[in-house]
Amino acid sequence: MTDLKTSEYKDFIRLKMGDYRFTHSVNVADEAVALAKIYGCDEELAYTAGILHDVTKEFPKDEQLQIIADGGIILDSVQKNAPKLWHSISGSVYVRDYLGIKNNDIINAVRYHTTGRAGMSLLEKIIYIADFTSAERSYKDVDIMRELSRKTLEDAMLFSCKFTIGNLSSKELAIHPDQLDCYNELVLNIERE
Numbered sequence: 001m002t003d004l005k006t007s008e009y010k011d012f013i014r015l016k017m018g019d020y021r022f023t024h025s026v027n028v029a030d031e032a033v034a035l036a037k038i039y040g041c042d043e044e045l046a047y048t049a050g051i052l053h054d055v056t057k058e059f060p061k062d063e064q065l066q067i068i069a070d071g072g073i074i075l076d077s078v079q080k081n082a083p084k085l086w087h088s089i090s091g092s093v094y095v096r097d098y099l100g101i102k103n104n105d106i107i108n109a110v111r112y113h114t115t116g117r118a119g120m121s122l123l124e125k126i127i128y129i130a131d132f133t134s135a136e137r138s139y140k141d142v143d144i145m146r147e148l149s150r151k152t153l154e155d156a157m158l159f160s161c162k163f164t165i166g167n168l169s170s171k172e173l174a175i176h177p178d179q180l181d182c183y184n185e186l187v188l189n190i191e192r193e
Helices: 006-014 019-039 043-052 061-070 083-097 104-111 122-133 142-149 153-170 177-188
Strands: none
Touching: 006 019, 006 043, 019 043, 019 122, 043 104, 043 122, 061 083, 083 104, 104 122, 122 142, 122 153, 142 153, 153 177
């Protein structure tokens, strides 16, 4: 376990990832702070969760699986067959057990930044959206996502859920129940006219 201060996380992750992933992580942290200012979230927590959200993304797959197992997490059938989800799970264990972060909001923001879930906190929503809208992102409709993120987090999240679910289903890939729960909660909470 390390005793890093918030200001040292950027230097720490620089040693753990390549140039693209490092730039992405810095951009997510910056976007998270911008969203935190808009929505009244603690900016230091937003920065910390943003800079650390992909901390294990470039770890070897077997190392990610070992971190998950050591953290007492048993992967469900969708997770077992979706290695792209492993980094968020291993990352949450890593920030808790290796970096000594005790703040559950940061741990959950790292854990659910890929799938979302029902009942997300403000910080979790901010990191989820910041990951989709960071400065280097250039996918189709990213400008719509960025615009929505400045109006309401929920509208941006619904857009991103539809994007992700549509993309996964078009490739006949499994959709994690957390993603579906997130989508369903957003749809059910839309104010009906």
